[in-house]
Amino acid sequence: MVTAQETTLRELLEGAKQYRVPLYQRTYSWTEPQHKRLWEDIRKLAEERVQNPRLTHFIGSLVLAPNPTNGPAGVSQFLVVDGQQRLTTLSILLCALRDHRAQHEEPGHRDRIDQEYLINKWKPAHRLKLVPTQADRPAYEACLESTPQAGGSDQVGAAYRYFTAQLAAGATDSDDPLDLERIEDAVISGMALVSVVAQAGDNVYRIFESLNNTGLKLTQADLLRNYLFMRLENRGEAVYDSLWFPLQKQLNSGELEQLFWLDLIHRHPEVKQTDTYTAQQARLNGLHTEAEIEAEVRRFCRLGGLLRIILHPEEEGDPEVRRRLTRLNAWDTTTAHPLLLHLLDRRAQGAATSSQIAAAMLYVESFFVRRLVVGRATATVGRTLLRVVKEMPTDLPVDEAVRAYLSVGRKYYANDASVRDAVRSIPFYLNGRATQRKLLLQWLEESYGSKEPVAPDALTIEHVMPQSPTAEWRQTLGEDLQGEESFAEAHESLVHTLGNLTLTGYNAELSNSSFLVKRTQLAKSGISLNQEIAAQKRWGRPEIHARADALAERIIATWPGPTEEAGNRSEVPWDLMHKALAALPAGSWTAYGDVAALIGSHPVSVGARLASHPAPNAHRVLQVEGTLSQNFRWPDPVRTEDPFELLRAEGIEFDKYGRASQAQRIGVEELAHLAGMPQQDASKHLSRPRSGRNDPLDDRFVEQLRDLQEPKVAMGTLLVLEAWTNLGGMLFYGSGGETSCFLMARGKEHELGNIWPAAIYPSGKFELVFQHLSIRPPFDDIALREEFRRRLNELPGVKIAAAKLALRPGFPLGVLESEEARARLIEHLGWFYQQTVNFDV
Template sequence: MRAQEITFLKLVQGDKQFQVPLYQRTYSWGREQLKRLWEDVGELVGQHLSGEPTAPHFLGSVVLAPGQIQAGGVQRWLVVDGQQRLTTLMLAFAALRDHLKSTGDERGVDRVHRQVLVNEFHEGLDHYRLLPTQADREAYTACVRSRAEAGGSDNVGAAYRFFRGAFAEGHEAGDERWTATVETVLKDLLSIVEITAEPGDNVYRIFESINNTGVGLSQSDLLRNYVFMLLPKRGERVYQELWLPMQQSLGPKNLELLVWLDLIVRGNSKAKQSEIYREQQKRLQSLVGDEGALQYEVEQLAQRGRRFLRIVEPARESSPKLRAVLERLAAWGGQTHYPLALHLLDLVDAGRTTPDDAAEALRYVESYLVRRLICQTPTTGLNRIFMEAPTSLETDRPAAEAVRRFLSGRRRRWPSDEELRTAIRGKPFYWSGRPPQRSYILRRLEESYRPSEPVDFAKAALSVEHVLPQRPAAAWLQLLAEETEENQTPQELHDLVVHTLGNLTLTGDNSKLSNHPFERKQQILESSALRMNLEIAEAKRWGKAEILDRADRLTDRAVELWPGPIGGIKPVGEESPGWTELRAALVVMPSGTWTTYGDIAELIGSHPVAVGAYLGSNPSLIGAYRVLTVEGKISPSFRWPEGGDRQPPQELLASEGIRFDSWGRAHRSQRLSAAELATLPGKDVTQPVAQDPLPEGEDSAAAERFRTQLRENWPDAHDGVLAALDFWRRQGGYVNYGRFEETSCFPMLDAGTSHRPHLMWPVGIYPVSGTVEVVFQYLKDRSPFDDTEQRRELLNRLNKIEGVDLPEAKLELRPSFPVRVFAEHGEEICEVLDWFVGAAALDLAQRD
């Protein structure tokens, strides 16, 4: 084998083709890996534009084995290892080419297509420079060919859509050189080690060797080995007295974090956690040969380690004020604040600020994080802001003032009081951040009432409750009908307010409250120990007016709890974050889906009319033509920009796979709801009240409630459902039930071992609403259904059953079909369940 470092462009140029063998898994990079790559690209672009010396970024290795070559044909290479990187970069170039096309740069389109994506003078499969494994091939070639179905629901389509959005966003924010610089970075500044096998080498054995290595050394392991190699005389004592206690008190993960944070607070704000060893080694190089100086460095690291422990374990902090805010940030979760918090503790221990001043500074940090979450400010660049903070604070001011001034910088997006009020009134708070963060904000708001007997939140089992229910009964919709605007249905009004903060509270009685009428909820809330619930119980009714009134009261409390930036006014001319979120939502929509103006409005906390006006002014936005009226029709006001040759919107949607009826209405099954739109970019969207299965085994009382509800609401399907559940039990599964008023049912399967459970369930059955949800959203994280082809096979088998119509574009969501299908097709459903169990059993055998 031979190896050489090479740029991506030089790797792919020439009449060659990289073939991914069948034994490789399908393309599997998700949003997190794509974001990391794009952040690296963005850093290189920034350096290049500012004129800084720009060293190539090492992307990893690609192991190739020579394939067959025919006279006049392409040189074929088998991709033994590195197919994820190759596929990702090819999709990035496909997105770049299509972005250039949208800007009218036809020469750029031709250049990228010919230089990178295709072998220009070859046809058929030889035309493609990269040929993925069979399962990914159709989705990949759709992107390379710019076909209508490009950007589908699988991982290939998702990566293409990610890059289309990234180029559109960067183009708007950057100068005229930005796109060209990105192209330069992708071609010439991403470094790859090309490892080439010799003819006759056993390719599969090479692949097996690469992918079955043991656990490698961590970055902190490498640093420790390096340091103690340089301490031949003092090493044993330094290890016993300093390094070992630090390692034992922190544990492996926190030690790794500490070594990275040490670089950050020293001023290396661009240090990556994957490059800790190299950066620390570079820093310590000048001390080689001076054991005293190296010992001092270990002492400094150990001291910083003790400070870091006060951040992750706030009970160790002696100052009450500082301990309280550290506890709040620990409850908030995440590591974003670690660099700045550690820097502040450095200042406290060095006597350069007081504990109270540091506590006030961290209160601003808490406020900054909370306000951004409530306002749903994009998190792009958030980690970078806190990594730059330790060396960017003004040193001639008290720490708290310096932190507030730093975070108030215009590009750091600390929402003003006005923005906070608008967001609390209109944004779907229930989809903001992670569930513990949502609960944390409600808890802090409850504590602001300063009750004489505060609730012990550590012991109370509280969850977030919608006062106006997520699934409203007719009485609720009748109440909302009194407040609807012209041409607005009660359901549309419900969707706009149900997830806002004014409609949410904390309770331990979630299952009791459910979707009861408000009068019944009042009776339950009146007995609550929470002041915010007693306040809700005092209302005479609960509709839009009451929700907005409560939102304003909560805003007053939030402003007091979490102070805003200096000035506290939204900069004039700055675009609303909602439009940024709208563009991001349109980009993540897979081809073959559509949504409505109301769904977009619900997602971003706006109004359908405002959404329509924005899209009418910006029809060229990626995916704008996929937003239809509530009936599923093209809006009469939608027009392409003049001078273009675009297909009519309905024809374009039809070419992507959208089905229309004779009245021009798009098929309802292909519509993405606001919740589904929120799920696609990775928001933690908790499902409606039926929720997910209880952790316990079968519950006889819940089973009886499920059977009764099914018999009362869908009597024709009752026997077919129960027969299918009995069949499931005979196949080795068991049945679980939800905890709410509508007692949902889940056929569960543990496809693991006694030591490693592997729980999964194919569907959730809802006996009142009469729907059967196919839980692709969960299956995509559970082997073997983390493979798109396995989920597609499940979808195709179900779609062969009359009455089931699941759109392929929802392979990562929770599409549904009517429970009445069980009335006449129970046996066919059992055949699908049998296949599901067999696929899980085969996967278990292969894993063992």
């Protein structure tokens, strides 16, 4: 016998209660995609509850069983049989919210939230309201107690850092600041769960099985079809044959569901796609006759034909509309689909011309391109485009209305001044999706009007000044250093900017070659972007900035900007800095130059900002050599801690000169990952395994390795690869211009999916893929990843910080020149391989 009732987090946590996650449950495993979805649901619910305070959002079930050890302690104890991921995540979020509100509003929030939702203050023997598994308990207690170890590199710490980063970023958004009271209310009163409580002696596992073993589920489109034809008792067969069946031939099940959702978005932008059937049913309940229902099916059929054109632009008749649809499809985002459907419908109804809707689509394309250029590719884009149809002006032609809507408010439709500033300073290569970055360069090339067509599949993005500079490159850039600027700071500020990037089919051949070699190769290219670079005699800061300025003017001329109402000021994305710093794990640090390169600013400006405006973990930003800035001070006068001692307590190692360990430094690319910038997933670009010396990818990898590394280093690397295959592992290869090699322990055909410990790049890096291992059994267990890190640190010349257990650190291939280092590495790779093949599902 079980009881099931809908409840809220407030009802679950208030009072003397304790929820224990049994030891046999798997450890906390939610990662950023789940955190992000929950956070977006909470933010949306907080906004909606302003108008309807009783509104809730259902997040699933919680299966509980009375703890067999329950006694007369006055605390109701339960075992969490199912739903521990939700309950743990919400508790971690409450810790982050408590700490943020206590720091930025009123210290009393700490005790209030603790006593109401996180601890049983008067029951010391059962103090924690949530008791995670033993493996997760130290990390959770660090968050609960706000110790220096809170927000470590484990999964619990990652969740705490994620929510801390969102709260920090929201606090700096002057146009749309977070209302923290509403957020807290949405979490504790708006998150609805079904609590299923078994009685003593019940078989809770049978209950769990029956809840989850539901078989194939009907799609939202299936449910809506069934509802419509249930309402068509007399006309059902005729309507199906004449309207519904042709509609199903045009669109598959997923596309049908998208159609019904897009139809709702025009009127109710807040509707989630998962609520399509419920919302459509509520709307259709207002229709009373079969004729009205048939008219709706006819309307769906007409809109379906328009969605078909959006998804297959080659079927569009007007060449300019076809070109714009093709480009927006290539951008690979569905957020514009509601607007595109509306535009095509306006034309079909005679309310807009093809030239007007093509112009409107160009403004949307410009909106995407300019946001990417200024480092705002994803910020609020979904919310903006889902609301455009409902909120754009109705007294203007449709193209002008779209531009006017995108131009006002904090939508990041970058004006010309912002584009000019950003192209010089923003690390373009670290922003947006890889496909979008390449598209922008491809479209820039097309803007030259070259008669030689660009073959995009054969091209990759090339850093002219390489990411791993040689002595020759260091000498060139050294001539351009300013004041006390270091080479590392100058290099980071330039290498990933648009002015230093181009398209080439010779990425691997060029790699970190000298500019003289690159210039000769680029001069042979038929690509106009490369001809401009080849015309230069050297390649340093002045040349990169000059090219950036020229590209900025081309972007401005090709993609029209916002209306004058958008203003004429450029912005530094300080909120991005806050997000990255909030996500810095305990036991790590970053440099002013790293932060400056991330946000397209200058180290001095970053230092001045941190000295005058509160920012999370500001004490973890050090000078490039790892020392505290002499000018460091806490913006909050209440804080008096010694930052040096605080960093030491968090796990930073200092040498006798007071310099933090460089192994614990988080560089700009790792900062970009922590800030939530989209990362390219290497697992999507793996090619076939090594199959002997006749494999061209194998040959290409070896050729690049020997071209780019000293003979002893190349030989040492190949010996490690040979040992890996002798262990039973496989070698897979990346499909990029630089042929990377992946040490594969399991292929994707395995029931647990593929897994690999490392990737080798011929340009000189042995990369450990902890980020990928964190979601691949058995190394989703942080204890195994930590053991692997400890083993690797036994290699001479290798020191990987614990704070990087969720990132992709590495060491130079030069380490493998040593016979001792190779022997130890092979031993530890053997350990890794045995852990994967002997893992019992």
